[in-house]
Amino acid sequence: MDIKRAKKEMKDSLExxxxxxxxxxxxxxxxxxxxxxxxxxxGIGKTQIMEQVAKECRVNLVSxxxxxxxxxxxxxxxxxxxxxxxxKTCSVTDYTMSEILASVYEKIEQTGKAEGILFIDEINCVxxxxxxxxxxxxxxxxxxxxxxxxxxxxxxxxxxxxxxKSVREFDVVTLDRVKWIEVEENYPAWKEYAHQAxxxxxxxxxxxLRKNYFYVxxxxxxxxxxxxxxxxxxxSQLLFVYEDLGKKVDVQVIRQYLQHEKIAKDFAAYLExxxxxxxxxxxxxxxxxxxxxxxxxKLKYAPFDxxxxxxNLLYGKxxxxxxxxxxxxxxxxxxxxxxxxCKEGSSLCQILEEREQWLKKQTREEALFPEERHLHRRVQDxxxxxxxxxxxxxxxxxxxxxxxxxxxxLQLEKIEETVQRSLDTAFDFLEEAFGDSQEMVVFxxxxxxxxxxxxxxKDHLCEKYFLYNKKLLTEEQHQTIMEEIKDLExxxxxxxxxxxxx
Numbered sequence: 001m002d003i004k005r006a007k008k009e010m011k012d013s014l015e016x017x018x019x020x021x022x023x024x025x026x027x028x029x030x031x032x033x034x035x036x037x038x039x040x041x042x043g044i045g046k047t048q049i050m051e052q053v054a055k056e057c058r059v060n061l062v063s064x065x066x067x068x069x070x071x072x073x074x075x076x077x078x079x080x081x082x083x084x085x086x087x088k089t090c091s092v093t094d095y096t097m098s099e100i101l102a103s104v105y106e107k108i109e110q111t112g113k114a115e116g117i118l119f120i121d122e123i124n125c126v127x128x129x130x131x132x133x134x135x136x137x138x139x140x141x142x143x144x145x146x147x148x149x150x151x152x153x154x155x156x157x158x159x160x161x162x163x164x165k166s167v168r169e170f171d172v173v174t175l176d177r178v179k180w181i182e183v184e185e186n187y188p189a190w191k192e193y194a195h196q197a198x199x200x201x202x203x204x205x206x207x208x209l210r211k212n213y214f215y216v217x218x219x220x221x222x223x224x225x226x227x228x229x230x231x232x233x234x235x236s237q238l239l240f241v242y243e244d245l246g247k248k249v250d251v252q253v254i255r256q257y258l259q260h261e262k263i264a265k266d267f268a269a270y271l272e273x274x275x276x277x278x279x280x281x282x283x284x285x286x287x288x289x290x291x292x293x294x295x296x297x298k299l300k301y302a303p304f305d306x307x308x309x310x311x312n313l314l315y316g317k318x319x320x321x322x323x324x325x326x327x328x329x330x331x332x333x334x335x336x337x338x339x340x341x342c343k344e345g346s347s348l349c350q351i352l353e354e355r356e357q358w359l360k361k362q363t364r365e366e367a368l369f370p371e372e373r374h375l376h377r378r379v380q381d382x383x384x385x386x387x388x389x390x391x392x393x394x395x396x397x398x399x400x401x402x403x404x405x406x407x408x409x410l411q412l413e414k415i416e417e418t419v420q421r422s423l424d425t426a427f428d429f430l431e432e433a434f435g436d437s438q439e440m441v442v443f444x445x446x447x448x449x450x451x452x453x454x455x456x457x458k459d460h461l462c463e464k465y466f467l468y469n470k471k472l473l474t475e476e477q478h479q480t481i482m483e484e485i486k487d488l489e490x491x492x493x494x495x496x497x498x499x500x501x502x
Contacts, residue, residue, distance in 0.1 A: 003186065003190065004192065004193070006183045010181075018059070026151075035138050037155075037180050040185075044183060044228065058365075059115045060117070061107075061117050075095060079095070100118070104118060111364060117152070121156070138156075194233075195450040195453075198319075202316075205270075205274065207232075250268060273306075277313060286426075286429055287318075291429060299434075318419075352387060356380070359377070419460075436468075
C-alpha cells in the first residue's frame with residue numbers, strides 16, 4: 001500500500017487500541033494489541049507519519065532507532081538485590097529500568113498525557129545479542145522485568161533486505177505477533193502530500209515530467225545511487241531558504257540530497273530552465289494581466305516541457321496566494337473567536353493570560369503542528385498589540401478592539417480580491433495560449449489536488465474553473481494525457497534539451 005493508506009491504517013489501529021468500554025477498560029486488551037510494523041524502502045515517510053498520527057490523535061510519541069542500542073540500554077543494567085525466600089535472605093540479580101521505558105515515563109510526566117506511541121525504527125537491524133530481547137518486547141511488551149505502561153501502542157519500521165545489509169529476517173513466531181503493513185513508494189500519494197506540505201514548485205514541475213525519478217535506488221560500480229521522497233522534501237526546504245538568501249543551487253548542492261549523479265545533473269539543468277522561464281515569461285506580471293500577444297505566441301510554439309513548466313509555475317504562484325488566504329482566514333477566525341469574549345465581558349488582559357497558559361500547555365504536550373503554533377502565536381501577538389494600543393484610545397474597550405479588528409478584516413479582503421483576480425487572469429492566460437488543451441487539464445488537475453486551492457474554491461465562484469473542471473476532467477481524457485506525458489518521459493530519458501539557453 002502507499003504511504004497515505006499506511007497512515008490511515010496506523011491511525012485507525014491507534015484509535016481502536018485506545019478505545020475503552022463503559023467501565024474504562026480497553027476494548028482490545030493489551031495482549032491482543034499487536035505491534036504495528038511498517039516495512040518498506042527507506043525515505044518514503046514511515047517515520048514522518050508516526051509524528052503526524054501522534055499529533056492528530058493528541059497522544060505522546062517516543063522514538064528510538066534500535067540500532068543505536070545494546071542489550072544493556074534496552075533491558076537495563078544488572079545489580080544485586082537482597083530478597084527473602086522461605087525465611088532465608090538471598091542475593092539475586094535485578095535490573096535497572098530500560099532506557100527506552102524510562103523515556104516513556106519521562107514523556108508522560110512532561111506532557112501529562114498517559115497514552116502514546118512507542119516507535120522503534122530499523123527494528124529488523126538489531127544485533128544478535130539484542131534480537132531475543134526485541135522478540136520478548138514484541139510478544140509481551142516488556143524489556144527485562146519492566147512492562148510498557150497501559151495505553152501505549154508499539155509501532156515499528158524496517159527496511160527490506162535489499163536496502164540494508166544488516167537486516168535480520170523475522171521468523172514465523174514473530175510475524176504471527178505483529179500487524180504487518182507493507183509500504184511502497186507511490187508518486188501520486190506523495191504529490192497530494194507535497195501540495196499540502198508546500199514542496200517547492202520547481203520540484204513538483206520537474207517530477208510531473210520525470211515521475212520515474214521520484215524514487216530510485218540502484219546498485220552501480222561506485223555503490224548505491226539513490227533518490228528518495230525524503231531527499232526531495234529536504235532539498236525543497238533548502239531551495240526556499242537559498243532563494244531568500246540569494247544563494248545559488250548548483251549540481252554540487254543538489255548532489256548532496258539526490259545521491260544519483262544522472263538525476264542530480266538532470267534536475268540541475270531543469271532548475272536553470274525553470275529560473276529562465278520564470279524570468280522570460282514574467283509570471284508575476286502575467287497574474288496581474290501584464291502580458292502581450294508576443295508572450296502568448298511564444299508559448300504556443302514552445303516545446304511541451306516548457307509549456308508544462310509554465311503551467312506549474314503559474315499553479316505554484318497561485319498556491320502561494322491560496323495558502324496566504326487560508327492562513328489569513330484561520331487567523332481572522334481565531335482572533336474573532338477571542339475578541340467575542342471582550343463583547344461578553346472578558347478583558348483583553350484576562351484573555352491574554354488564559355491563552356498564554358493554554359499555549360504553554362500545548363507546547364509542553366507537543367500537541368501543535370508548526371503551522372498551528374505559528375497561528376496561535378500570531379493571534380497572541382495581535383492581542384498584545386491591541387492591549388498596548390487601546391490604552392491610547394478614548395473608546396470603550398469593546399469598541400476600540402472592534403476598530404483594530406477591522407484592519408485584519410480589510411487585509412483578508414485584499415488577499416481575497418488578489419486571489420480571485422489572479423485566478424481569473426491565470427485562466428484567461430492559459431485559455432489564450434492553449435485553449436481546451438492538455439495544459440489546461442494539468443492546471444485544473446493541480447487545483448483539484450491542492451488542499452489550499454480546494455479550501456478557497458469551495459467557497460468562491462470561479463466560472464472558468466467549474467467550466468473546465470466539468471468539460472475537461474473526464475477519466476478518459478485524463479488517462480490520455482498521462483500517457484502522453486509518459487511517452488514524453490521516454491523520449492527525454494537521457495537528458496533535458498536545454499533549447500533556450502543557447
